[in-house]
Amino acid sequence: MKKVTSVEEYIEVNQHFADALSILRRIMNTTELEETIKWSMPTYCLNGNW
Template sequence: MKKVSSVEEYIEENSHFGEALSLLRDLINTTELEETLKWNAPVYTLNGKNVVGLGAFKNHFGIWFFNGVFLKD
C-alpha cells in the first residue's frame, strides 16, 4: 500500500471497505478524540495518547483499542 496523506485518501485506497470505514470514522468523530494518521492508518488520540485505530486489509477490516484490556465490559 502506498503512503497516504489523509484519512480520506486511506478510505479511498481501501474502497472495498469504504462504506464501513466511513461509518466508523463518522461515529468516532462525534467524540472528543483527535483524528491522526500513524503507521499509514487512521488513529484516534486523546491528550496525545492512542485510543483507537482503524485498519483495512485484503479480506477484512478492523477496529482496535490501544490498551483495550483496561476497558470495562
C-alpha cells in the first residue's frame, strides 16, 4: 500500500469512493476542525486532539 501524503491523494487512490469522500471533506472543512493526514488517511483534529 502506497503511503498517502495529502487528502487529495487519498481521494485519488480511493477513486471508487471519491464522490462520497469529497462531500464529506467539504462538510468537515466548514467546521473548526483541522485537516491532516495520519496513518495514511484523512484525520480531523480539534485543538491538536483527534
